[in-house]
Amino acid sequence: MGFKQTVPDNSLFVKGEGTSFMALLGYVDDIVVASTDLKLIQQVKVELNDQFQIKDLGLLKYFLGLEIARQKKEIAVSQRKYALELLDEAGFMDSKPVYSPTVPSHKLSKNEGEFLDDNVQYRRLVRKLLYLTITRPDISFATQQFSQFLDKPTHLHLQAAHRVLRYIKNAPGQGLFFPTSSDIHLKAFYDSDWGACVDSRKSITGFCNFHGQALISWKSKKQATISRSSSEAEYRALAATACEVQWLIYLLSELGLHPKAPAAIYCDSKSAIAISENPVFHERTKHIEIDFHLVREKLHKGTVKLFHVASGSQLADILTKAHCPATFFSYVSKLGLFNLYNPACGGLSDSATLVG
Template sequence: MGFKQSIPNNSLFTKGKGHSFVALLVYVDDIVVASSDLEIVQEVKQQLNANFQIKDLGPLKYFLGLEVARQKKGIAVCQRKYALELLDDTGFTNSKPVHSPTVPSHKLSRNEGEPLADNTQYRRIIGRLLYLTITRPDISFATQQLSQFLDNPTHLHLQAAHRVLRYIKAAPGQGLFFPSSSDLQLKAFSDSDWGACVDTRKSVTGFCIFLGNALVSWKSKKQATVSKSSSEAEYRALAATTCEVQWLSYLLEDLAVNHASPATIYCDSKSAIAIAENPVFHERTKHIELDCHLVREKLSKGIIKLLHVGSANQLADTFTKAHCPSSFHTYTSKLGLINLYNPACGGISGQ
């Protein structure tokens, strides 16, 4: 049919240019076709039907548990039905909601609490929470913390998982919002929490990446090795963010999107930025793996630029540590989340 398979994402196929551009996304036997020309979409569907006898479900409204709603202002994506099923299956439909998924005063540890006699329920909850993070970046850090104890969870870990469920109960319809009127500049926030893991003393990497005002990628993950300093931990987080920015740049090219270059990465560590900009700091960085220094390479090629941002405006902070409800809401309100099922504020839960 003339489609070209995308290298950054092998499930994506594209064809044409300008108004004749069409993208086709495949997951097993589920397919999404997107184009600005409806005639091209109909033509593609007819060709597919001639070979596979497809079932045309019409305009995209529901896909792999994702609920899609369109309006002139943009597109909203949530997993409300999936979240409600999760609450129902775990018995938390009528639970009392909480305003944050974690408790900042308590860090989870592997050897704390009594091991569960049957860890099946815990594993099932975490697995479903992981899938829910597709549209819920606000539970990414909490889910990352809980997923570390799948091999031997305790009753304290289960209690922490139940708190996340109670947080979801507060707004099961919350999800992502992609505004129709937005620039195409990639902006990223990179952060780390040095020595955050009480068991291994490894740091946590957190980043979130925006295309204009739309949040398109985020991560909360424990680093593979122990960092000697907070600067090193921040530098490793910068490397992870840079890799994701480069991948998104390739993906946007396949989608025929002319995004402004370079991408801006905001970091609240001046020392990490100095390491990236000044290769003279050999004594401080000679033990760091070579792949981390790709930050310098992409910086010199003009693919990224680094800017310092104050900790109060570091949006990735919510992906690296627990917060009290007030500060948690301050950070997440800037991620562009939306709750279509909250008519009291017109459906918008973030600025």
């Protein structure tokens, strides 16, 4: 049919350019087709139906558990139905809500608490929470923590996971917000928590990427090796962020979008910026030489540009550690998460298209 499989994402197919551009995203037997020309979309559906018996669901409203509500100036994506089903399955529909998914004073450990006799319930819950992070970056750090204990979870790990359910109960419809018009400019925030894992003393990497004002990717992950200093942990997090930014640039180019300015990466570590801008290897940096060369290459080519930001404005901090409810809410609001069902935020308007 003339589509080309993209390299950054093998599930994405594109063809044409300008007003005739079309993108097709497939997952097993579910397909999303996007174009500004409805005639081209109809033509693709006819050709697909000639080869397969397809069911046309019309405008995108529901896809793999994602609920899409659209207006002329904005699109909201949430997993409210999925979240409510999760709460109902776990028996937390009538639970008392909390306003943060984690407790700052408590770090989970693999040897703390009594081991569960049956870990199936815990594994199922963590698996469902992982899928919920598709639209809920606010629970990414907590879910990353729970994933460390899938082999031998304890009752304390299960209690911590139940707290996340109570947090979800507070706003099950919270999700991502995308303005329909936005500058073609990538911005990234990254941070690390040095030696955060009490069992292995490995650090936590967290980053979030914005396209204009819209949050489009994020990650909270334990680093593969132990860092000997906070500067090293920050620099490894910078390298991971630079790789993600490069992937996003490749993906945008497949969609016909080409940022004119280098991607802005914001970090609160002056030492990490100094390491990346200093061409001389020192005793404390020679063992991270590969990451050093990667970031230096991106800087030299003008792919990325580093900026220092105050720790209080480091949005990725929510992906590396636990916070008290007030601080946590501040970060969530800056990430642009939006609860379409909250009357205080305007609720649903009559012109919104929504499924639930």
